[in-house]
Amino acid sequence: MSRMPLPYNPKVLELFRNPKNLGKMEDATVTAVAGNPLCGDMITFYLKINDQDIIEKASFESYGCAANIATSSIVTEMIKGMKLEDAWRISWKSVTEAVGGLPSIKFHCGILAVGALKRAIRKYYKNKGVSPNWLLEEPSFEEKQALEEEELAKVLSKRMKTEEEK
Numbered sequence: 001m002s003r004m005p006l007p008y009n010p011k012v013l014e015l016f017r018n019p020k021n022l023g024k025m026e027d028a029t030v031t032a033v034a035g036n037p038l039c040g041d042m043i044t045f046y047l048k049i050n051d052q053d054i055i056e057k058a059s060f061e062s063y064g065c066a067a068n069i070a071t072s073s074i075v076t077e078m079i080k081g082m083k084l085e086d087a088w089r090i091s092w093k094s095v096t097e098a099v100g101g102l103p104s105i106k107f108h109c110g111i112l113a114v115g116a117l118k119r120a121i122r123k124y125y126k127n128k129g130v131s132p133n134w135l136l137e138e139p140s141f142e143e144k145q146a147l148e149e150e151e152l153a154k155v156l157s158k159r160m161k162t163e164e165e166k
């Protein structure tokens, strides 16, 4: 059976072909790695934050699909110059809208991009030893879907075992 190409809109395809802010950031203030348990893809988010808690720049590395590259690219552009508190409020839905929509089986790819951003923000405050009142202790929806490397490895190996037992 031949695989049907996914119906990506032109904006997603353009961002996928020419992503912005792709690559490692040497002088990042904080770095977060996150992986999606559904597809096993991973992404790294880098933020450079100034002492007023404003994001000066953001970049990413993605081992994910076109939808993940497109959404990560747009997130890094959206948050540039933003206060962390405002960046925290970005939801995966607004990011999906910003790329002009995604096929529903690709929603998790945008969730991964936002989850990595939120993990980076949380890690920044953890490293600083402060917890602003808007940063809820309970992980956000996106963070729950964007696991840390170790958690992801655990989920995937458990899944492999269950498959083997079938």
Ligand code: FES
Binding pocket: 036, 039, 040, 041, 064, 065, 066, 067, 068, 106, 108, 109, 112
């Ligand atoms: Fe894994 Fe899109 S399929 S990030």
